[in-house]
Amino acid sequence: RKEVEQDPGPFNVPEGATVAFNCTYSNSASQSFFWYRQDCRKEPKLLMSVYSSGNEDGRFTAQLNRASQYISLLIRDSKLSDSATYLCVVLTNDYKLSFGAGTTVTVRA
Amino acid sequence: NAGVTQTPKFRVLKTGQSMTLLCAQDMNHEYMYWYRQDPGMGLRLIHYSVGEGTTAKGEVPDGYNVSRLKKQNFLLGLESAAPSQTSVYFCASSRDLHTGELFFGEGSRLTVL
Numbered sequence: 766r767k768e769v770e771q772d773p774g775p776f777n778v779p780e781g782a783t784v785a786f787n788c789t790y791s792n793s794a795s796q797s798f799f800w801y802r803q804d805c806r807k808e809p810k811l812l813m814s815v816y817s818s819g820n821e822d823g824r825f826t827a828q829l830n831r832a833s834q835y836i837s838l839l840i841r842d843s844k845l846s847d848s849a850t851y852l853c854v855v856l857t858n859d860y861k862l863s864f865g866a867g868t869t870v871t872v873r874a
Numbered sequence: 875n876a877g878v879t880q881t882p883k884f885r886v887l888k889t890g891q892s893m894t895l896l897c898a899q900d901m902n903h904e905y906m907y908w909y910r911q912d913p914g915m916g917l918r919l920i921h922y923s924v925g926e927g928t929t930a931k932g933e934v935p936d937g938y939n940v941s942r943l944k945k946q947n948f949l950l951g952l953e954s955a956a957p958s959q960t961s962v963y964f965c966a967s968s969r970d971l972h973t974g975e976l977f978f979g980e981g982s983r984l985t986v987l
Contacts, residue, residue, distance in 0.1 A: 862974060
């Protein structure tokens with residue numbers, strides 16, 4: 766079983782729509798969680814950390830559910846520029862970072 | 875501010891050839907990493923370094939060697955390339971292990987024929 770699993774998508778949404786997707790992790794001792802964004806043929810970049818109480822950064826909202834071992838990302842009022850692959854990243858208690866394979870989001874005009 | 879720079883960006887090798895990927899960072903980060911990214915798979919850690927002169931194996935170290943002679947540089951070597959090493963290689967650096975914030979280079983696309 767992969768340590769971090771994501772629905773690869775793609776999620777095709779119109780501009781202005783809300784899109785949400787999840788990521789599940791297998792190691793219950795995982796301590797920190799992150800979403801990275803990767804544009805086509807580019808390097809990954811940190812989008813946001815995910816806090817236990819949930820957090821927002823503009824149109825992006827991240828949630829953590831430790832009981833069910835998943836994190837989620839919600840994008841409101843989608844823009845064309847939100848089209849990317851979103852990588853779920855988990856830091857375990859031995860400081861190992863595990864990356865999901867990514868969820869692709871395509872926002873259409 | 876260059877951040878993390880990788881060279882070369884593209885390379886085509888024949889099976890059995892050797893090559894070295896160079897990663898340089900100007901952020902004075904202690905930690906540096908080499909990952910490979912293949913379709914349908916998450917980034918997988920090849921080797922990493924927690925400081926100048928140190929290296930350690932990651933998840934998929936076989937067929938690769940690394941060196942960190944200077945704090946700002948982290949080299950990844952392939953001694954005898956195999957088609958299974960066709961991939962996109964990313965170098966990254968971070969301030970410490972506690973943060974999940976890695977700064978990545980632009981990637982190096984390697985094809986082994």
